[in-house]
Amino acid sequence: MSENVLFNPGQAISSTFDFNEAYVSAQIYQKKRNKPLLVVQEEDGKLYCVFDKAAAEQETTSQSKQYRIIKQLD
DSSP states (O other), rough: OEEEEEEEEGGGEEEOOHHHHHHHHHHHHHHOOOOOOOEETTTOOOOOEEEEEEHHHHOOOOOOOEEEEEEOOO
């Protein structure tokens, strides 16, 4: 079962069409900042993005876009 979250695409830490590249970016960012992150994928299944997990809980603007959570890094 997948979980969906809303984000403003402009707040992405990283975005790419390759999951492995997104995951590596998330690991590097997490090691530097020590913050929980989410690797998510657009509804159409193309673009992967990395977002700060705390931002997911606060984002409810009209510019938000729905993403499917692929991986959580705590």
